[in-house]
Amino acid sequence: MKIRLALKTDLVFLQEMEEVSFEIFQRSSKESISKSIKSEFQEFYILETEDDIPQSIGVLVLFKYKKALRIYSISVLPAYQHKGTGNYLLNHAIELAKQQNYERVILEVYTENTKLIDWYKARGFKPLHVIEDYYEKGKNALKMEFMLPKKESENKYRNIIVINLPQKWTFHNINAKVITAKEYINNPIYHSNSDYRIFNLCSSYKYQTYGYYVSLLASARGQHAFPSITTIRDFRSLDIIRSVTNEIEELIATSLKKIKGESFTLHIYFGQTATRGFDKLAKKLHQLFETPFFKVHFIKHEVWLIKSIKVLNLNKFSEEEFVDVNEFTKKYFEKKIFKKSLSKTYKYDIAILVDPKEKTPPSCPKALQKFKMAANKRDVYLEFITKSDFDRINEFDGLFIRETTSVIDHTYEFSRMAYSEGLVVIDDPWSILKCSNKIFQNETFKKNKVLTPQTTVLTKNFFSNSELDNLNYPMVIKQPDSAFSIGVIKVENKEEALLALNDLFKKSDMVILQEYLYSDFDWRVGVIDNEPLFACKYYMSKGHWQIYNWDGKGEEIEGDHDTMPISEVPKIVLDTALKATALIGDGLYGVDLKMVDGKVYVIEVNDNPNIDDGVEDMVLGDAIYDKIIDVFCNRIENYKNFSKLISI
Numbered sequence: 022m023k024i025r026l027a028l029k030t031d032l033v034f035l036q037e038m039e040e041v042s043f044e045i046f047q048r049s050s051k052e053s054i055s056k057s058i059k060s061e062f063q064e065f066y067i068l069e070t071e072d073d074i075p076q077s078i079g080v081l082v083l084f085k086y087k088k089a090l091r092i093y094s095i096s097v098l099p100a101y102q103h104k105g106t107g108n109y110l111l112n113h114a115i116e117l118a119k120q121q122n123y124e125r126v127i128l129e130v131y132t133e134n135t136k137l138i139d140w141y142k143a144r145g146f147k148p149l150h151v152i153e154d155y156y157e158k159g160k161n162a163l164k165m166e167f168m169l170p171k172k173e174s175e176n177k178y179r180n181i182i183v184i185n186l187p188q189k190w191t192f193h194n195i196n197a198k199v200i201t202a203k204e205y206i207n208n209p210i211y212h213s214n215s216d217y218r219i220f221n222l223c224s225s226y227k228y229q230t231y232g233y234y235v236s237l238l239a240s241a242r243g244q245h246a247f248p249s250i251t252t253i254r255d256f257r258s259l260d261i262i263r264s265v266t267n268e269i270e271e272l273i274a275t276s277l278k279k280i281k282g283e284s285f286t287l288h289i290y291f292g293q294t295a296t297r298g299f300d301k302l303a304k305k306l307h308q309l310f311e312t313p314f315f316k317v318h319f320i321k322h323e324v325w326l327i328k329s330i331k332v333l334n335l336n337k338f339s340e341e342e343f344v345d346v347n348e349f350t351k352k353y354f355e356k357k358i359f360k361k362s363l364s365k366t367y368k369y370d371i372a373i374l375v376d377p378k379e380k381t382p383p384s385c386p387k388a389l390q391k392f393k394m395a396a397n398k399r400d401v402y403l404e405f406i407t408k409s410d411f412d413r414i415n416e417f418d419g420l421f422i423r424e425t426t427s428v429i430d431h432t433y434e435f436s437r438m439a440y441s442e443g444l445v446v447i448d449d450p451w452s453i454l455k456c457s458n459k460i461f462q463n464e465t466f467k468k469n470k471v472l473t474p475q476t477t478v479l480t481k482n483f484f485s486n487s488e489l490d491n492l493n494y495p496m497v498i499k500q501p502d503s504a505f506s507i508g509v510i511k512v513e514n515k516e517e518a519l520l521a522l523n524d525l526f527k528k529s530d531m532v533i534l535q536e537y538l539y540s541d542f543d544w545r546v547g548v549i550d551n552e553p554l555f556a557c558k559y560y561m562s563k564g565h566w567q568i569y570n571w572d573g574k575g576e577e578i579e580g581d582h583d584t585m586p587i588s589e590v591p592k593i594v595l596d597t598a599l600k601a602t603a604l605i606g607d608g609l610y611g612v613d614l615k616m617v618d619g620k621v622y623v624i625e626v627n628d629n630p631n632i633d634d635g636v637e638d639m640v641l642g643d644a645i646y647d648k649i650i651d652v653f654c655n656r657i658e659n660y661k662n663f664s665k666l667i668s669i
Contacts, residue, residue: 027065042096086518090118092128099387129162215243248312291353367402387634395646419445456628475536499533584639
């Protein structure tokens with residue numbers, strides 16, 4: 022038997038089942054059934070035989086409430102009664118309720134149908150109370166409920182291993198549920214929950230086989246498939262394989278340098294290998310292709326190249342291989358990301374990238390803990406990771422970078438990889454690229470008529486000393502990727518400008534020369550999702566012309582600050598900040614602005630702005646952390662609800 026959601030074409034059968042199964046006062050009309058099939062609040066399921074021409078034999082009707090799943094009716098054709106068919110439908114409803122985290126299953130039974138009442142009692146349903154005149158006057162109903170047990174862990178149901186022949190799966194105590202490909206494809210339980218991780222261990226991924234369709238359907242259902250349909254297609258093209266692995270050529274060369282001969286094959290099981298000395302390469306290849314079991318064949322033509330990648334069939338493992346596979350599979354599913362919810366079910370997983378050794382991080386330790394508390398309130402698992410966790414990116418739904426970003430270090434690599442893996446990322450790679458370079462911002466703001474201090478871009482090979490004549494000193498010279506006032510120099514005359522340029526041109530072929538505007542403070546407006554988040558007045562460091570004063574020993578001396586309610590910020594400041602950030606993206610930004618003689622100038626837009634305890638959160642308090650976590654949750658939810666071409 023198999024079960025599926027009802028279609029409009031089932032309307033005649035559904036009406037016939039009403040007439041065959043229920044008293045007149047209990048029946049639903051044809052119009053009512055037609056409307057119910059379309060309803061998001063109700064679900065109709067059809068039970069069919071698995072014959073070549075399936076026959077519809079039963080119906081299950083469910084109503085979905087906030088905490089309870091209500092069985093409106095169960096009906097079975099007379100010829101199939103007393104054969105376990107009703108049990109099948111009832112168990113399906115209970116299993117569906119468990120998977121969708123309902124607290125209980127409820128139903129109503131005609132009080133005079135004592136046989137049916139006893140049937141439900143035998144299956145764990147308890148009577149609650151009688152509802153008088155429920156069906157019509159004089160026809161009462163008994164309300165019953167089945168309380169779902171509170172499990173120690175729902176996480177084991179999150180990892181789904183799909184296989185052609187489950188009896189071949191002999192590994193025990195694995196934190197995953199093992200089902201057949203047919204079960205995954207046909208059972209509605211696996212249709213709507215986008216939190217599942219689908220480990221596709223079918224014997225073949227060839228086009229239009231079960232293995233192909235399992236990964237294809239997982240993508241359509243918003244689930245993370247291992248391998249994805251993209252990876253399955255990539256395996257068929259050597260050019261794509263070599264393109265994807267181009268970034269690890271050096272790792273391949275280093276790993277295989279001691280191999281004698283012209284060919285080598287590496288077997289990889291869940292990112293691990295039994296071949297000593299190849300752990301790092303196996304992990305990296307698994308990260309790129311995300312396939313449970315596969316082998317990579319290398320050949321040597323001056324340098325080592327990948328000749329082919331092939332999926333390993335579980336049915337064809339030798340006894341010796343089974344020992345390795347069992348060990349590596351257990352180790353993989355014992356990873357922290359799979360064990361974390363042993364006492365609690367979490368909706369999403371967010372990683373915060375930090376550097377515990379960074380002296381001036383974007384968020385202080387106390388602020389980081391407030392992010393964690395905000396996440397916990399929303400049943401979101403939040404874990405702090407470091408650059409050593411690069412290979413774990415695909416274990417999360419979102420990545421929040423709270424380490425100073427740079428295009429030329431691991432922070433950008435984390436962002437780019439996370440984005441390509443389908444995570445919600447703040448800061449996204451495009452924001453890092455755009456915000457890290459003041460030349461880009463200057464061009465963008467100029468084109469879109471955003472007011473900035475008068476700016477000139479100087480180019481190393483085309484620069485002439487005469488360009489410094491007739492300027493209104495003092496001026497500010499900036500390295501294009503300067504941050505936290507480092508690489509920013511105030512010059513009082515042409516001679517000082519030449520000295521500064523001589524130094525900066527050693528680091529960059531292009532340099533910014535900008536008008537110096539004096540103000541007692543700079544505005545910093547925090548923006549997320551194109552909405553203002555916080556506003557601060559940052560005062561100049563005492564005796565210095567910048568907010569940050571580096572004392573020459575690498576120590577930072579920062580000026581005072583005032584955090585302001587958004588309602589008290591001049592409208593022109595807010596409007597200018599929002600216009601500037603809209604040109605960058607919709608991430609989390611800090612806009613630095615100066616207000617001089619009634620005009621507002623954008624100094625720059627920064628990704629990765631500070632969110633510190635006792636500074637940026639002075640007005641909103643904990644709500645600032647809640648807001649940022651809410652943005653992650655909303656984006657993850659939206660991402661899961663839309664099928665993106667890139668995912669298939």
